[in-house]
Amino acid sequence: MKYVNTHEAKTQLSKLIAAVRDGEEVVICQAGKPVARLAPYEPARKKPRLGAGKDKVILHPGWDSPETDAEIEAMFDVLKEPDDS
Secondary structure, eight states: OEEEEHHHHHHTHHHHHHHHHTTOOEEEEETTEEEEEEOOOOOOOOOOOTTTTTTTSOOOTTTTOHHHHHHHHHHHTOOOOOOOO
16 A cells, blocks of 8 residues: 655656555555545446336246146155155
């Protein structure tokens, strides 16, 4: 981490930006106390929008029928628990 005073930051801004691009963090001080930090820019992440998948998944009638469940069980070789009767 590199510490510079405000005067040096003003006169050497291009060099400081290059240092930040190279992965170095730069702290700008005023009267010997840190007041700002130069760091690489990270764009804000987009929040997922609720309902974005609406109308993209279509469930046809019978999608949850017992026959469909049996097909899925057969595909994955699901073992059924024995009945208590």
